[in-house]
Amino acid sequence: MGDSIVAYRYAKSLFDLATEKKVVNEVNEDMVLFKTVCDENRQFLVVLGNPIVRHHTKLGILKKTFEKNVHPVTFSIFNLLTKKNRENLIYSIAEEFDKLYNLQKGIQKVTVTSVTPLTDAQKAEFIKIVGGSTGKQIVLEEKVNENLIGGYILSVGDTQIDTSVRKRLNELKLSLA
Numbered sequence: 001m002g003d004s005i006v007a008y009r010y011a012k013s014l015f016d017l018a019t020e021k022k023v024v025n026e027v028n029e030d031m032v033l034f035k036t037v038c039d040e041n042r043q044f045l046v047v048l049g050n051p052i053v054r055h056h057t058k059l060g061i062l063k064k065t066f067e068k069n070v071h072p073v074t075f076s077i078f079n080l081l082t083k084k085n086r087e088n089l090i091y092s093i094a095e096e097f098d099k100l101y102n103l104q105k106g107i108q109k110v111t112v113t114s115v116t117p118l119t120d121a122q123k124a125e126f127i128k129i130v131g132g133s134t135g136k137q138i139v140l141e142e143k144v145n146e147n148l149i150g151g152y153i154l155s156v157g158d159t160q161i162d163t164s165v166r167k168r169l170n171e172l173k174l175s176l177a
Contacts, residue, residue: 003088003089003092004092004096006086006089007089007092007093007095007096008096010077010081010086010089010093010096011093011094011095011096011097011099011100012096012100014027014073014074014077014093014097015027015097015100015101015104017073017076018073021073023071023073024101024104026071026073026074027071027073027074027097028097028098028101030066030069030070030071030074031074031093031094031097031098031101032094032098033066033069033070034066034070034090034091034094035091035094035095035098037065038091044061044065045091047061048061048062048087048088048090048091049087049088055082055083055085055087056082058082058087059078059079059082062075062078062079062082062087066078077090077093078090081093102139105137106135106136106137107136107137107138107139108130108131108134108136108137108138108139108156108157109139109141110126110127110130110138110139110140110141110154110155110156111140111141111142111143111153111154111155112126112140112141112142112143112152112153112154112155113142113143113144113145113148113152113153113155114142114143114144114145114148114151114152114153115144115145115146115148115149115150115151116144117142117144118142123140123142126138126140126154127140130154130156134156147166148164148165148166149164149165149166149169150164150165151163151164151165151166151167151168152164
């Protein structure tokens with residue numbers, strides 16, 4: 001079974017448990033915290049995925065880092081995964097949990113990549129347009145990529161709208177070739 005399927009199943013079980021205990025928001029914040037720690041310190045994630053490092057050592061690291069900082073429901077999944085030698089899945093589980101949380105809360109994450117940072121008015125316009133078409137609450141993530149030359153790339157789920165000058169130049173180049 002693929003890791004993403006296994007991660008989804010663990011995340012779904014954790015989500016169901018958190019829903020039952022009425023701590024979904026707290027567990028979501030803990031999953032965001034875990035992903036943030038991993039993103040800021042890639043070595044942490046490497047240690048969790050390293051088969052040479054013993055599982056009790058990994059559990060000790062997780063205890064020192066998270067036990068007092070996260071909800072007991074969240075730490076229970078860390079403990080369970082360590083006992084089952086699945087520590088390498090925690091990051092994927094956190095991502096899957098985030099998707100489940102957003103689905104339940106009606107949140108749509110949107111990424112806008114542009115040449116320069118967006119103004120507040122531009123952000124508001126993107127949120128208004130995408131929110132109107134999806135009927136969901138929009139969380140906008142902004143990225144800057146100077147290679148686009150101009151325009152923007154809007155990513156909503158699996159859909160991408162590319163109005164960048166770079167794309168248009170590439171299309172023109174292909175049509176002339």
